[in-house]
Every structure is written in C-alpha cells, then in structure tokens.
Amino acid sequence: MSSRAHLDPDLLPHHPRSLSSISIQAFCLGFAFAAGVLLSLYLTLIHDSSPLSCFWRIPTFLCILSTFHFLEFWTTAHYNTPRVDASSFLLFNNGTAYFMAQVAAFFETFLTSLILRPFSTIPPYSYLHTGTFVLLGFTLVLFGQAVRSIAMAHLGTNFHHIVQVRRNEGHELVTNGIYALLRHPSYFGFFWWAVGTQLVLGNCVCLVLYVGVLRRFFGHRIQKEEKALLGFFGDAYAEYKAKTKVGIPLIS
Numbered sequence: 001m002s003s004r005a006h007l008d009p010d011l012l013p014h015h016p017r018s019l020s021s022i023s024i025q026a027f028c029l030g031f032a033f034a035a036g037v038l039l040s041l042y043l044t045l046i047h048d049s050s051p052l053s054c055f056w057r058i059p060t061f062l063c064i065l066s067t068f069h070f071l072e073f074w075t076t077a078h079y080n081t082p083r084v085d086a087s088s089f090l091l092f093n094n095g096t097a098y099f100m101a102q103v104a105a106f107f108e109t110f111l112t113s114l115i116l117r118p119f120s121t122i123p124p125y126s127y128l129h130t131g132t133f134v135l136l137g138f139t140l141v142l143f144g145q146a147v148r149s150i151a152m153a154h155l156g157t158n159f160h161h162i163v164q165v166r167r168n169e170g171h172e173l174v175t176n177g178i179y180a181l182l183r184h185p186s187y188f189g190f191f192w193w194a195v196g197t198q199l200v201l202g203n204c205v206c207l208v209l210y211v212g213v214l215r216r217f218f219g220h221r222i223q224k225e226e227k228a229l230l231g232f233f234g235d236a237y238a239e240y241k242a243k244t245k246v247g248i249p250l251i252s
C-alpha cells in the first residue's frame with residue numbers, strides 16, 4: 001500500500017497545502033534574497049562614474065520584496081497554523097494590480113538609473129536621490145514590515161488575508177496590544193512599507209501612484225471590513241472604532 005494513503009491529501013502536490021509548492025517558493029525567495037544582497041553590495045562598491053552605480057536600488061528592492069513574502073508565510077505558519085497553505089506567501093494570489101505595481105516600480109528605477117539618468121539630478125528626483133530620503137525609505141520599510149508582522153502575530157487565528165463577511169467560530173474582537181493604538185495595523189504597516197520602498201528606489205511617479213492607489217484600495221477594504229465587524233460585534237466594535245485610528249492619510 002502506498003505511504004501516501006496515510007498522508008493528509010492537502011499536503012500532496014497540486015493541493016492547497018502542497019509541501020512541494022511551499023518548498024520551491026521558499027527556495028526561490030531565499031535565492032532572490034541572497035542574490036539581491038550580493039548584487040546590492042557589489043553595485044554600491046562601483047565607482048560613481050559607472051552607469052551601473054545607481055543599480056543597487058533594484059536588487060535591494062528584490063531583497064525587500066522577498067523578505068515581505070517570506071514573512072507573510074512564516075508569520076501565518078507560526079501564529080495562524082490552521083489557515084496556512086501554499087498561497088500564504090502571496091506570490092501568485094495578490095492580484096494583478098499588485099504585480100503591475102511592482103513591475104512599474106522596477107521599470108521607473110531602471111529608467112532613471114540608466115536610460116534617463118540625467119533626470120536624477122532634476123527635482124523632484126534630485127531630492128529623492130539624497131541620502132536623507134533613502135534613509136527615510138529604509139526606516140519606513142523596516143517600521144512598516146515590523147508593524148504588519150506584529151499585527152498578524154498578535155491577531156493569531158483571527159487574522160485572514162481575505163475580508164470575512166461571515167463570523168467564524170472562535171472569532172474574537174482583539175482590542176489590546178498594537179490593536180489598542182491602531183484598528184487596522186496590518187494595513188497601516190503595509191501602506192508605510194510600500195511608501196518606504198518607493199523612497200528607497202528613488203521613484204517619484206510610482207511614489208505618488210502608490211500613495212493614491214493604496215489609499216483608495218484600503219479605504220474601500222476598510223469600509224467593507226468594518227461593516228462586517230459592526231455586524232459581528234455591534235456596539236463593542238463601534239466603541240472600539242471611536243477610540244482608535246487607522247493611520248493612513250485621509251482614512252478616518
């Protein structure tokens with residue numbers, strides 16, 4: 001008799017919790033991170049006269065993205081084990097808009113670093129290419145990532161990547177820890193992480209687009225989620241909402 005008969009079918013290839021899919025995604029993210037680190041270090045050592053000297057931003061962005069997607073899976077696996085599956089990396093199920101946003105960010109950096117390099121000396125690009133804004137970008141990336149991961153860990157099995165419109169058994173209203181300050185800290189963290197990535201990349205156009213698109217996206221998502229939460233928890237959520245903030249511009 002095949003040993004597979006004693007396994008959870010979900011762990012088999014082409015199933016939701018496929019171990020083979022999880023392993024290959026983790027390997028690819030690890031490879032991308034390592035390659036990004038090595039390329040970033042190499043390119044920062046190239047003399048400024050080289051046309052490749054500004055290219056450190058692209059592999060650095062690759063490091064940031066690979067870290068984000070790995071932590072999405074790891075945090076879910078560690079703190080929300082019943083719901084973890086191969087899609088928890090959010091590599092292939094985060095929507096076309098997310099994919100296009102990352103492509104656009106890479107493309108703008110490529111243009112301003114090589115083909116349109118003189119633009120980097122003209123405002124507003126000249127401001128974004130200063131050490132101050134790069135440092136601010138790294139700070140926001142680290143801060144945003146930390147807040148999102150802490151929020152996911154604190155919420156535990158109450159966390160979902162998809163907005164829930166029906167209350168599941170055991171679903172509780174969490175109002176302590178980081179949720180005592182922010183009622184949607186995972187969204188807050190992602191928003192400022194995304195803004196930070198564009199400052200690191202020195203992107204002007206994508207920075208404006210990221211802020212506008214994410215504010216609109218989270219505005220609609222929060223409205224839908226809070227409507228459901230009011231239905232789940234009634235006055236308790238209304239009181240909690242009145243005492244907390246979202247922390248994303250123009251979303252109350």
